[in-house]
Amino acid sequence: MLNTYFSLVFDPLAVFFVITILTISIPSFIYSLGYLKGHYSTRKIVLGQFLFGLFVLAMLAVVTAGNIFFFLIVWELMSLSSYFLVIFDTENKKSIEAGTIYMVMAQIGTAFLIAAFLLMYQQSGSFDFYVIKQALVSLPIQQKNILFLLLLVGFGAKAGIVPLHIWLPYAHPQAPSHVSALMSGVMIKTAIYGLIRFVILILGVNALWWGELVIVLACISCLVGILNALTEHDLKTLLAYSSVENIGIILLGVGAAMIFIKLGYPVLAVLAMGAGLYHLFNHAIFKGLLFLGAGSIYNATGSRNIEKLGGLINKIPWTSSYFLLGSMAISALPPLNGFVSEWLTLLVLFLGALTLGGGLKLFFCFSAAILALTGGLTAACFVKAFGITFLGQARSVKVEQAKECGLAMNMGMAILAFLVVILGLGVVFFIKIFGFVAGFVMGVDASLIRFSLNSFVISLPLANNIFLATPQLLLLLLLCAVFAFVLLNLFFGRAKVLLGKTWDCGYYKLTSRNEYTATGFSKPFRLAFSFFLLPYRKLNKVKESFYHVKNFYYETHTTKIFMDYIYRNLLGSTFRLAGSMRGIQTGSINIYLGYIFLTILLLLVFRGIF
Amino acid sequence: MIEIACLAFLSPLLSGIISKIKNNLRFRQGPSIFQPYFNLSKYFSKEEVVSSSCSWLFRLTPYIVFAATLSALLLISFNRVGDLIAVIFLFSLARFFLALAGLDPATTFGGMGSSREMFIASLVEPVAMLSVFAIALSAKTTNLTFIFAQQSMSVPTIMATLALFLVALAETGRIPIDNQETHLELTMIHEAMVLEYSGRSLGLLELAGYFKQVFFFWLISSLILPGFNEPVFLIIKMLVLCLVVAAVEVSLAKMRLFRVVDFLSFAGILSAMAIVALVLGA
Incomplete structure (x- = not known):
């Protein structure tokens, strides 16, 4: 009996996710050894590490569970253990609020999953993945559509697909940094695992619009995520929003794979899925790195608000180099790993547009344009995040005295930073691995697809x-830089450098108050995208006389459309509904007995009909 | 390879020619067309003033920008290393570091320039991608050599090339997006970002700008009348392009920052039309 309930699978897809989880968990754990020490008491550290272990274990179980019953249990265990980690700073009121929002969204997602799983069980009479897979073949298409939508909403709530993303910017920043790294880097990816496992592997792609819907949602997630990240000044909230965007990029690959397999292009499908998985792995690494970096900044300065930081590049040189690498990777700059997977995704869309005709050609081209816009906005966002935080002058005394973090924390970040470079340069090696996993998912023998020309150059299948x-690109870049340096020194002699003050237009003295702020940096974006961000601004001048302004107050923030217009209304109507239901609860036991009697009667009638 | 070396070497000349044409159109004498070379040699031999609040990033950036732009140019002949899409990413590598260097000296000008540059660049990116897609879909590949070797000219490529010309105006900091000649605080974009640079670093950044310009000019002129892509014809086409750019610069005023959105939406619609035309099989 136990065997049927707790079976495990170790197919390539599961193993791929196990490796992803471990790759991020181990550096995060090393990092936590240094990070927790300064902030919490010993008892709390023990509790924290226990929960951390439980969380990692639950995630590992989610991706290896072999039947839906076990899957659901560990899925909930994962939500629960991460919930306790989100509210780890219990004295902080914001943590509790964030935890509640997280839990509600997680439960909504699980409700949809349970509905989907019940449908599956009803059809197959078994919990096992393989039995379900066989039983679902005979399911009529309408029910398959319903099943797909249930799964999409259920896993979408965990992955943070817009409009189900609202919990990410609350929950991820509140957890300790090494947990945020894990939540943003890996936990939301278990939902992608769920989508791949249940929709593509078990249900099979049955309609073209499934893939199209996934791509449309992906594009919306990309834009909404990055636009919110751009106007955000809390470093960890910014990173959480950017996770929404990156889930979008991953889903672009997955959605394209769904379209290709439905239309019968297995090679393209493998390539698209491979690009998606590559970006999934990459995002786990650089987002983990950036969250750990944000933790180190918080550790050194006590602040996560980038408006209060500045000039950290000389104070914490190691953290700043890691953070720079992470920012470069997430902005898809060559030759790092983010560049490789974004390039692959773009090329998948290109090959899709090339192979398919008509509306789908347009569809793929415009998806690529949106991906390009997202890329541009991401670069802007991370220029802001790195530039305002690390460059210029320190904006407070505490930042002035910032110290580099300890060995354990540095080690954790160094491992991930190393991987960022390796996954960028070793593309020929890794594309084969990701291609193999993608081949398993799409049911294609990927060894037949040639990914690489020789040991250094990747060439995409289908010739072209x-x-x-x-590696050659990096070599080219280095050679060009060295070439310039050597030639200049040869012809014009050594560079003469004078140290001077920044040009201040003859002003008395430049201070950090003259620097450009993050709010200022994102202003053009706020105005150009005001139809979505709905910026709010308030000016208040306190005047001494008609001519002389004594004080000047300026306030601006953007509107969280989804939270303020959709979820608050939903919440309000839920409370109103609950309030109106209060009338039937009179407190009289006779009436309650009457309710019970009525319920039984209704159930009997219900059973009689169905 | 020799072709690329000639292109790189002659790239400052383009700016010299454009400025000469501009001056002649305004009935002025103007400096010689070799002025950019004189400027470069002056920058390279002069000492450099670096702000004391700058970090190592500021000193390194000119080399990164130079290397990224030159590599983009070199990809034309090293077609096994990267394609046209990789070129777009290389330009964004250069821009990323330039924008960071703008924030490094802790001045308002630099930050303002970085913010505006990233703003415009992020809007240019989708337009560039759409027109690149339209061109590459006609050529059936994103490989630069094959795109340059393309012989036929169709409605989609004409439209995409036009959109690419508008993109080139934005990417090279030309009027109506930006003005290379101004140092007025309120309007400068690229110049604000590099305001703190001097001497050798400034020279490298200028040279990188010339490389980028010649890349776009070369791409556009080889896409127009692709039957005539012998070096002589290419040079003639590039000179015509110089004339067009100069005429645009003389006859238009720089746009307000938020009008740029309209300008780029027009370019975006143009490139979207190119894709639609491609689908319709024109």
Whole structure:
């Protein structure tokens, strides 16, 4: 009996996710050894590490569970253990609020999953993945559509697909940084695992619009995520929003794979899924790195608000180099790993547009344009995040005295930073692994697909002469820089450098108050995208006389459309509904007995009909 | 390879020619077309003033920008290393570091320039991608060599090339997006970002700008009348392009920052039309 309930699977997809989880968990754990020490008491550290272990274990169980019953249990265990980690700073009121929002959204997602799983069980009479898979073949298409939508909403709530993303910017910043790294880097990816496992592997792609819907949602997630990140000044909230965007990029690959397999292009499907998985792995690494970096900044300065930081590059040189690498990778700059997977995703969309005709050609081209817009906005966002935080002058005394974090924390970040570079340069090696996993998912023998030309150049299948070689690209970049340096020194002699003051237009003295702020930096974006961000601003001048302004108050923030217009209304109507239901609860035991009698009667009638 | 070396070497000349044409259109004498070379040699031999609040990033950036732009140019002949899409990413590598360097000296000008540059760049990106897609879909590949070798010219490529020309105006900091000649605080974009640079670093950044310009000019002129892509014809086409750019610069005023959105939406619609035309099989 136990065997049927707690079976495990170790197919390539499960193993891939196990490796992803471990790759982020181990550096995060090393980091936590240094991070927790300064902030919490010993008892709390023990509790924290226990919960951390439980969380990792639950995630590992989610991706290896072999039947839906076990899957659901560990899925809830994962939500629960991460909930306790979100509210780890219990004295902080914001943590409790964030935890509640997280829990509500997680439960809404699980409700949809349970509905989907019940449908599956009803059809197959079994919990086992493989039995379900066989039983679902005979399911009529309408029910398959319903099943797909239930799964999409259920896993979408965990993955943070817009409009189900609202919990990410609350929950991720509140957890301790090494947990945020895990939640943003890996936990939301278990939902992608769920989508791949249940929709593509078990249900099978049955309609073209499934893939199209996934791509449309992906594009919306990309734009909404990054626009919110751009106007956000809390470093960890910014990173959480950018996770929404990156889930979008991953889903672009997954959705394209769904379309290709439905239309019968297995090679393209493998490539698209491979691009999606590559970006999934990459995002786990650089987002983990950036969250750990944000933790180190918080550790050194006591602040996560980038408006209060500045000039940290000389104070915490190691953290700043790691953070720079992470920012470069997430902005898809060559030759790092983010560049490789974003390039692959773009090329998948290109090959899709090339192969398919009509409306789908347009569809893929515009998805690529949206991906490009997202890329541009991401670069802007991380120029802001890195530039305002690390460059210029310190904006407070505490930042002035910031110290580099300890060995354990540095180690944790160094491992991930190393991986950022390796996954960028070793693309030929990794594309084969991701291609193999993708081949398993799409049911295609990927060994038949040639990914690489020789040991350094990857060439995309279907010929077309499209090549990319990141090691050579790096070499080219280095050679060009050295070439410039050597030639200049040869012809014009050594560079003469004078140290001077920044040009201040003859002003007395430049202070950090003259620097450009993060709010200022994102202003053009706030105005140009005001139709979505709905910026609010308030000016207040306190005047001494008609001519002389004594004080000047300026306040601006953007509107969280989804929270303020959709979820608050939903919440309000839920409370109103609950309030109106209060009338039937009179407190009289006779009436309650009457209710019970009525319920039984209704159930009997219900059973009689069905 | 020799072709690329010639292109790189002659790239400052383009700016010299454009400025000469501009001056002649305004009935002025103007500096010689070799002025950019004189400027470069002056920058390279002069000493450099670096702000004391700058970090190592500020000193490193000119080399990164130079390397990224030159690599983009070199990809034309090293077609096994990267394609046209990789070129777009290389330009964004250069821009990323330039924008960071703008924030490094802790001045308002630099931050303002970085913010505006990233704003415009992020809007240019989708337009560039759509027109690149339209061109690459006609060529059936994103490989630069094959795109340059394309022989036929169709409605989609004409439209996409036009959109690419508007993109080039934005990417090279030309009127109506930006003005290379101004140092007025309120209007400058690219110049604000590099305001703190001097001497050798400034020279490298200028040279990188010339490389980027020549890349776009070369791409556009080889896409127009693709039957005539012998070096002589290419040079003639590039000179015509210089004339067009100069005429645009003389006859238009710089746009307000938020009018740029309209300008780029027009370019975006143009490139979207190119894709639609491609689907319709024109």
